[in-house]
Amino acid sequence: MENKKNTKAILRKKISYSLIVLVFLLVILFVAPSRGSGAIIFLTAFFGIIYIIVWNIILSRNLSNYMVDYAMASESTQNIFSQDLDLPYALMDKRGIIAWRNRAFNALVQRDRQSKKDIHAMFGSISVSDIEDITDKADFHGEYQGRKYRVRITRLYIEEAYVYTVCLFDETDLMELKERKEGLKPVIGLIYMDNYDEAMESVEEVRRSLLEALIDRKINQYINGFNGIVKKLEKDKFFFVIKKENLDAAIDVRFDILEDVKTVNIGNEMRITLSIGIGYGCENLSRNYELARMAMDMALGRGGDQAVVKTENDIKYFGGKAQTVEKQTRVKARVKAHAFRELLENKDKVIIMGHKILDMDAFGAAIGVWRIATTLNKKAHILLGDVNPSAKPMVEKFKTSEYPEDLFISEDKVLNSITNDSLVVVVDVNRPSITEGPVLLKKAKNIVVFDHHRQSSEIITNATLSYVETFASSACEMVSEIVQYISDDIKLKTLEADAMYAGIVIDTQNFNVQTGVRTFEAAAFLKRCGADVTRVRKMFREDANDYLAKAEAIHNAEIFEDFYAISECDSENTASPTLVCAQAANDLLNIKGIKASFVLTLYNNTIFISARSMDEVNVQTIMEKLGGGGHRSVAGAQLKENSIEDAKVRVKAVLKEMIEKGEI
Incomplete structure (x- = not known):
């Protein structure tokens, strides 16, 4: 013009x-x-x-609106913003106030007075700051009157001022197609019977085939109910394929096949439990199968009786209510022992480490591995950092002339001396972030893991040999079996047997928790090697202040939802607050009707939670929701809350949520 x-x-x-x-x-x-x-x-x-x-x-x-009206009156602007544009189109200022709308936009908001004037009334997710931050154009997504839209906002400079254009693209059909496509993607899964052999031995021989047929029928009906296909690979292993939309349905009912299969009873003393591993999310079917295998390894590593769903970037757990079944056969222990020996024979140095704040079980297991390596003429060291006060007396006994000066070594020295021919052995932990030397794990080429804790989503992925048995009472029990199978020439000294026996005593609470036949067999072996029960018992006698703090924690316990004891432990006058906290949690289980106990203490600006249970509740799954982990009956977590009261609120919220969902 x-x-x-x-x-x-x-x-x-x-x-x-x-x-x-x-x-x-x-x-x-x-x-x-x-x-x-x-x-x-x-x-x-x-x-x-x-x-x-x-x-x-x-x-x-209203200066901005007057300017827009004036601009719209001009012929050139009218050609740009045609009223006949099929897409809903409007102009607004930086506050989201709509100054002009075309016919399509008017038709969309004709019954909504507020939306005619303000973009925020249409899409509440778009804020004023979002609009002000736009320098050129930006896309937002929102829903209006049951339809899904992509909102394209463009900043224009007209008549020495900024105005914003709004264009709405209806993506409802597109999103539905995407969801439909996602729902049709194949999901690969594996189903294993955790205790097939043990369950079959618990039933009469003539009825074993019937029990197997009933279990097979349950599994086939379950997968067929999702319009999937299932193929039996071995007597206790199945492979299946379903669609993603069916997986969502299975997740909604939290894989009820896990509980349904336990109802099969034809006289078998032991109920069958299943582990399910599922992988999806990749276009490559072979990669989905690999994810399913990884998920199955995770499910078995956590004790079985659960489903694990894994994608490339996420992992979810379901189930895990049953007590882990102890394996009576030691074949696996013997195989792992021989594999460990082969690794040792080809290495020139062995570095042994446990978790941060080394406890008695980790230390005893480390001493057992050190003795194995030394007997095979390998130079071995134990990586030592902070030590739990309960283990300090035992650690000090090894700092004598009877043992080499470099038995204990710092992380700095290890990092400077490790080579490709060095072997790192991790005991009593399988989470890299809480090991004594996380950096060492990244640098090491050869890693062996011996642990009895259930695995979480964070595991040591580059281990050459991994031996994780969740039914084992302690790492010391596992290493005791390894010692017996690796060589007849290995002889434990009395002090070493004491350390390993003490580790079993602490982790089993004097053989009261997570104790099986193999636990007593390991203790008997250590007793033959010279372990003294009285000497170990004297070592763990309590300080008077610790005893009083524990008694106070028990006295002040609160019973939550009828079955859960929650308390706090004073850390001011105790030498080891976390140990007293754990002992108080153990003692609270002696109260009738208590299924699980949770005791909190403040130590080094961190709130520590000790969780304990008998056999009805899996405290590991509870602690995992708080960022912790552990074992089915012994678990813990660390929180950075402002106070213990705030931490208690979090614990109660998690318990209430899991109770409502039927997870505990």
């Missing part, structure tokens, strides 16, 4: 005219006489001034 004028200049000129009139009226107001005709002039001037002031205020507030 050749004679196009600056809109802002015109508006300013109009405003200046009103200001001139305002000044003129002010002069009249002050010089007009107060009586007769002068009073009329005075009132006229007064109301004229009020009108001009109000008019200017309204004009300043």
Whole structure:
């Protein structure tokens, strides 16, 4: 337009005219006489001034809208923003106030007065700051009147001011197609019977085939109910394929096949439990199968009786209520022992480490591995950092002339001396972040793991040999079996047998928790090697202040939801608050009706939680929701809450949520 004028200049000129009139009226107001005709002039001037002031205020507030209206009146702008555009289209200011809408937009919001004026009324997820941050264009997603839209907002510079265009793209059909496509993706899964051999031995021989057939039928009906296919690979292993939408349905009912299969009883003393591993999310089917195998390893490593769903970036757990079944056969222990020996024979140095704040079980297991390596003429060291006060007396006994000076070594020295021919052995832990040397794990080429804790989503992935048995009472029990199978030449000294026996005693709470036949067999072996029960018992006698703190924690315990004891332990006068905390949690289980106990203590600006249970509740799954982990009956977590009361609130919230969902 050749004679196009600056809109802002015109508006300013109009405003200046009103200001001139305002000044003129002010002069009249002050010089007009107060009586007769002068009073009329005075009132006229007064109301004229009020009108001009109000008019200017309204004009300043709606200046952006006036400018848009003026711009829309021009021929060139009208061609750009055609009223006949099929897409809902509008103009607004930076506050989200809509100044102009085309017909399609009007048709969309015709029954919604608020949405005609304000974009935030349509899409509450779009804030004023979101609009102000736009420099060119930005896309947002929202839902309006049951339809899903992509909201494209573009910033334009018109007549020396910024205005924002809004264009709505209806993506409802597209999103439904995407969801449908996602739901049709194949999901690969594996089903293993955890205790097939043990269950079959518990039933009469003539009825074993019937028990197997009933279990097979349950599994086949379950997968067929999802319109999937299932194939039996071995006597206790199945492979299946379902669609993603069916997986969502199985997750909604939390894989009820896990509980349903336990109802099969034809006289078998032991109920069958299943482990399910599922992988999905990759376009490559072979990769989904690999994810399923990894998920199955995770399920078995956590004790079985659960389903694990794994993608490339996420992992979810379901079930895990049953007590882990002890394996009577030692074949696996013997195989692992021989594999461990082969690894040792090809290495020149062995570095042994446990978890942070080394406890008695980790230390005893480390000593057992050290003796194995030394007997095979390998240079071995134990990585030593902070030690739990309960284990310090035992550790000090190894700092004598009877043992080499470099038995214990610091992380700095290890990192400078480790080579490709070095072997790192991790005991009593399988989470890299809480080991004594996380950096060492990244640098080491050869890693062996011996642990009895259930695995979480964080595991040592680059282990050359991994031996994780969740039914074992302790790492010392596992290493005791390894010692017996690896060589007949290995002889434990009395002090070493004491350390390993003490580890079993602590982790089993004097053989009361997680104790099986193999636990007593390991203890008997250590007794033959010279372990002294009385000597170990004297070592763990309690300090008077610790005993009083534990008694106070038990006295102040709160019973939550009828079955859960929650308390706190004073850390001011105790040498080892975390140990006293754990002991109090153990003692609270002696109260009738208590299924699980949780004792909290503040230590080094961190709130520690000790969780214990008998056999009805899996405290590991509870602690995992708080960022911790552990064993089915012995677990813990560390929180960075402002106070113990805040931490208690979190524990109660997790318990209530899991109770409502039927997870505990």
